[in-house]
Amino acid sequence: MPLNYKSLIKGSYFPPGDKSISHRILILAGQAIGRSKIYNLLESEDVINTLKAMRLLGGNIVRKDKNYEVFGIAPGGLFQPKTKIDFGNSGTGIRLICGLISSNNIEAKLVGDNSLSKRPMKRVTQHLSRIGAKIELRKKSFPPISLKGIGNAVPLTFEILIPSAQIKSAIMLSALNTNGTIKIKEFKTTRDHTENMLKSMGYNIKVKENSVHRYIEMRNNKDLKTIDYKVPGDPSSAAFFISAACLKPGSKLVVKNMLFNKTRVGFIKTLIKMGGDIKIISKRKIHNEYIADLKIHQKRNLKSTILEPEDIPLQVDEIPILSVVASFANGLTVFKGLKELTVKESNRLLLIHKNLKKIGVKSLIKNYDLYIYGNYNLKKGGGIINHNDDHRIVMSFFIANMICKKNNVIKDKSCVKTSYPTFFKHISQFSN
Ligand code: S3P
Numbered sequence: 119m120p121l122n123y124k125s126l127i128k129g130s131y132f133p134p135g136d137k138s139i140s141h142r143i144l145i146l147a148g149q150a151i152g153r154s155k156i157y158n159l160l161e162s163e164d165v166i167n168t169l170k171a172m173r174l175l176g177g178n179i180v181r182k183d184k185n186y187e188v189f190g191i192a193p194g195g196l197f198q199p200k201t202k203i204d205f206g207n208s209g210t211g212i213r214l215i216c217g218l219i220s221s222n223n224i225e226a227k228l229v230g231d232n233s234l235s236k237r238p239m240k241r242v243t244q245h246l247s248r249i250g251a252k253i254e255l256r257k258k259s260f261p262p263i264s265l266k267g268i269g270n271a272v273p274l275t276f277e278i279l280i281p282s283a284q285i286k287s288a289i290m291l292s293a294l295n296t297n298g299t300i301k302i303k304e305f306k307t308t309r310d311h312t313e314n315m316l317k318s319m320g321y322n323i324k325v326k327e328n329s330v331h332r333y334i335e336m337r338n339n340k341d342l343k344t345i346d347y348k349v350p351g352d353p354s355s356a357a358f359f360i361s362a363a364c365l366k367p368g369s370k371l372v373v374k375n376m377l378f379n380k381t382r383v384g385f386i387k388t389l390i391k392m393g394g395d396i397k398i399i400s401k402r403k404i405h406n407e408y409i410a411d412l413k414i415h416q417k418r419n420l421k422s423t424i425l426e427p428e429d430i431p432l433q434v435d436e437i438p439i440l441s442v443v444a445s446f447a448n449g450l451t452v453f454k455g456l457k458e459l460t461v462k463e464s465n466r467l468l469l470i471h472k473n474l475k476k477i478g479v480k481s482l483i484k485n486y487d488l489y490i491y492g493n494y495n496l497k498k499g500g501g502i503i504n505h506n507d508d509h510r511i512v513m514s515f516f517i518a519n520m521i522c523k524k525n526n527v528i529k530d531k532s533c534v535k536t537s538y539p540t541f542f543k544h545i546s547q548f549s550n
Contacts, residue, residue: 121519123496125549127363127414130372133351135160137537139311139377139407141168141210142287143347145218146315147188148177149294150342156186157348163535164208171215174199175224193294193338194222194269202227202262207234207463207509207536210284213242216263217288220251221295223269229262233463233507239263242288245276249292273298280458281305281431283381286334287312293336306332307431309381314406319343350377350409354435354510355538357385359548361439362517363414364394365446371414371548372399378410384432385440386412392420392447419494420447427455434458437488438514441470444490445479445497446521457486463536464508473515476501477522500524509536516545 140160145168147154159165169186173179176197178189191197196219203226205212212228216239219226229235239261243253250268255261273296278285286304290312293300306327313334316323320343324335356376363369378401390396395417401410422444425433430453433440437453444451459466467483474481478498480491499522505511512531519525534541 121516121545121549122525123520123522125520126366127359127369127371127548128550129548130374131356131359131544131548132374133353133356133359133376134538134540135349136352136377137162137165137354138210138283138309139349140165141214142311142315143349144168144172144179144188145214145291146319146342147345147347148172148175148179148190149193150190150319150344151192152190152344154188154190154344155346156188159186159349160352162537162539163206164211164537167204167206167208168211168215171203171205171211174201174203175219190342190344192341196222196224198224199226202229205230205234207231207533209234209237209463212261212263213239213284213288214291216242216265217246217291218294219265219267220246221249221269221271221292222267225266227262227264235261237261238461241280241282242285245285245289246292248272248274249296271296273300275301276303278302278304281308283308283310283312290316290334290336294338296338298337300336302334304332304334305431306330307381307428309379311379311407316342318405319345345405347405350404350407351375353377353382353385357436357439358513358517358541359544360386360396360412360414361389361443362520364389364396364416364420365443365520367416367418369414369416373412373414376410376412378408381432384429385436388423388425388433388440389443392423392443393418394420422447422449422451422492424452425454430455430458435510438466438470438510439517441474441481441488441490442514442518442521444492445474445518446494447492448494449492451490451492453488455486456488460486462508464506464511466508466511469504469506469508469511473501473503473511476503477515477518477526497522498524499526502527502529505533507533509533509538513538513541
């Protein structure tokens with residue numbers, strides 16, 4: 119699967135199922151009594167770990183002809199898991215299921231791989247302790263999480279000060295088995311799939327937004343209805359191919375059936391601002407989520423841009439690939455306020471900076487702001503990429519081969535299975 123400066127990205131492309139939505143539909147369908155059906159579930163390692171977790175907690179989930187049937191159990195009825203629950207690399211999985219369990223009268227131990235075992239959990243558990251759950255963390259911060267849920271959780275008002283959909287969703291899932299009204303105030307830039315899915319499943323949830331905040335109110339007086347859900351394509355996965363198509367003049371890509379939720383497509387806005395030719399050719403709404411087809415036709419070189427801290431949550435997972443794009447855009451690009459990137463699957467801020475240097479691009483970090491000195495010259499390449507098994511770093515710097523004279527060395531690329539197991543298959547299909 120060669121990819122180098124001669125490559126063009128061409129053809130019609132269906133991105134794999136959205137990861138955030140795949141986690142959530144498994145969990146919420148698992149809390150709806152009766153049979154739900156899921157089509158196009160992302161079968162990546164992270165999502166499969168959530169699936170296994172839901173099985174351990176009593177959900178009956180069956181794979182049938184590439185699709186899934188979920189027979190859920192009522193909120194509050196989670197089974198006592200017989201073993202510890204392993205979430206592998208997945209921050210979303212461990213945090214969301216921690217929230218779900220916290221209001222059930224069971225005990226569980228939630229564990230993860232090396233990377234997950236270094237990620238902060240207190241941001242979630244500090245809220246869940248308030249409802250009455252008993253939680254212990256390694257060094258008061260990290261997994262394993264030892265959790266004793268509470269069957270009669272206290273309904274509270276929460277204010278979340280870090281823009282994080284995972285924190286919010288953990289609290290929302292705890293609310294499924296909490297009697298009374300739960301209120302949440304958070305930043306409106308975080309992804310709102312949990313809210314949208316709950317609405318589609320007939321739950322009693324109200325959501326309001328002003329220019330900065332989102333206000334959520336939930337009451338568990340209406341059951342979750344079963345649902346047939348076709349998971350749309352993942353914009354965070356499509357971002358690699360869309361960015362690649364924007365890099366190379368002459369590329370022509372049609373992206374089909376991609377999730378177009380405004381909290382997820384900040385990178386599309388950024389690429390357009392940088393001069394990318396991206397057209398949205400159809401937009402529709404299914405189960406409260408927008409879905410679109412896109413056409414990318416590269417005709418001109420890109421220019422640099424500036425992202426403010428409030429823009430970051432809207433493209434938090436796309437900063438690594440946008441950094442590669444910025445290297446090939448004329449001028450100084452600044453991504454401001456990247457603190458959250460330091461606590462992702464790796465310290466992404468540091469790895470982006472280090473690897474840009476390895477491929478021959480000048481960048482610097484100042485107070486969590488990243489400065490990238492871009493120009494429209496091929497980079498020297500040939501660097502040994504330092505990825506710490508972070509899937510998005512591997513995929514971003516694989517795409518970087520397109521702007522390098524010499525291919526970079528990426529040892530052990532297997533971590534792409536975390537979010538995008540078909541990445542290299544798609545590379546050979548859409549690069550010419
Ligand atoms: C996710 C939320 C984001 C994102 C992650 C998936 C989700 O994390 O980075 O890949 O599905 O809720 P935070 O909410 O912690 O920013």
